[in-house]
Amino acid sequence: MKKRVLVTGGAGFLGSHLCERLLKEGCEVLCMDNFFTGNKANIIHLLDNPYFELIRHDVQQPILMEVDEIYNLACPASPVHYQFDPVATTRTSVLGAINMLDIARKCKAKILQASTSEVYGDPEVHPQPESYRGSVNPIGPRACYDEGKRCAETLFFDYKREFDLEIKVVRIFNTYGPRMHPDDGRVVSNFIVQALKGRDITVFGNGLQTRSFCYVDDLIEGIVRTMNTDREFTGPVNLGNPEEYTMLELAKKIVELTGSKSSIVFRPLPEDDPMQRKPDITLAKKVLGWEPTIGLQAGLEKTIDYFGERLNG
Template sequence: MRSERRFGHKFLSGLSSSARKTILVAGGAGFLGSHLCERLLKQGSDVVCLDNLLTGSLDNIAHLSQTGRFTFRQHDVIEPLRIDGPVDEIYNLACPASPPKYQKDPFHTFQTSIMGAMNLLELAKAKGARILQASTSEVYGDPEISPQPESYRGCVNTVGPRACYDEGKRAAETLFYEYGRQFGLNTKIARIFNTYGPRMSPDDGRVVSNFIVQALTGRDLTVYGKGEQTRSFCYVDDLVEGLMRLMASPDDLRDPVNLGNPGEFTVRELAEIVLARTGSRSRLVNLDLPVDDPRQRRPDIARAKRELSWSPVVPLEEGLDHTIAYFDAVLRNSARKEAMVS
């Protein structure tokens, strides 16, 4: 994979044939899940990808079938599932992560986080598999301290428009904790901060994809509030490496682990960087802040550094260049298809 040479991570070693694993990735056709599936196949594992395709796309995983070790199954994790044969590891990435998409059907979002977690935990218990929950920095809500360590309990509105996602993820963490405590299940919890990169959907609704698509199409860049709220942006290759290291960590590491880039940028700074990297002449336009929009978001990754020997290595500008090139190709291809139809 290109990042093994370019970005300098000491990647986890490949598996020998005698240690070949079967790994299930729920939400594997999504932005993050497809990159994870790709890396797991690269290390020599057999991968079973589950996705209901509500936000995931077959285009993200079409190239993976060539390996002969990749299986796709369309399935919604809120329904019980049966997998024949052994399963060694389970990654639960099954849930929309962008506010416009998880707010579209808040009941299903909440069910995905809770019922989906329980169904996958039951599968892990039946298979004797270790299991990782993709939680989120949203469990910290609109934080009162910065950076946010895993010990911070958060400032979350339980009845706001983001609650279906925030509270669903918090409940999923509780389920993972209890399954580990009561049944001895080997559980891992990753609290993921803002992640970006190729294969994000053009209509994803998160700030990086919004700004890039708006800049490339010559539209105004919509900045909410004055753009003084801060975010920390982690390139997808870095994040996938962190997930895999957490899954491979010692059994006694059960506490949540922050995974994200501690580099902190205001939203306005991000907009200006995107304009510079794209060469766009788009303007910045200020709109009202959404309800419960966090003012500050920055991970304390001391635990990840200590326990996983992990920290992100991809600079924001470099990661944005890869992401911009991806969106540029997607938009050009879409324009060609529309021209052919007309």
């Protein structure tokens, strides 16, 4: 009997890669997406697979189904998209979590929440361990995403305590790779698209703020390993690459790899933009036996190839 697995946000960047991985592992996959940021092109090659089913549905609305596992990835994840309709973003995180937790409770299914490093806000602790409770502005322009994800984590742990639900929570740090949306406002896709088009590369602030970049294949491996842990392990667990780069270093690396003639220009820093972001992955190493294996240069080369084909297609 094949395991029946629901992936919400399954047509998105991460969701589509996860659907592929689960099909390869012999699962029956239900991909749910409302296509606000998801793209049918990301999963078009899966539609002929008899064990793949696409469901057009918004997680804000209740739905009934029978499943064995749920990966809850549904939510706009880039500032451009989650600030476009901040109320809907919060509703997606909060109501989406409630609706998926209710399915898991009814089916006695295992459920994983894709949380985010944004729960740490602009951190006062560096690198960020899971025990750090964060420094988040609850009324700022990013709060719809940050606080929505924090509330979703609350709900997951309350459902565990109240209903003995089997839950997993992963906190995802910056991830990049093929199928990123070219206009999502994230730094890797922004820089690559600007470089390939020969436009100025826009760096916010002085470019000395740091991020850590995890290639998508490594991230998916970490998510699947988390779902497959013993019932006692709930997380939250950080998943990300602990190698840290400044925005200026990233911009220069992408100019070099693309052979672009683009200039680097500076723009004002957005409100509440964190100055540092780096995961402490001690827990992931210990419990999951996981750490990233794909370095920044190798991952960027694959991502640049993808965007090159997409922009010329």
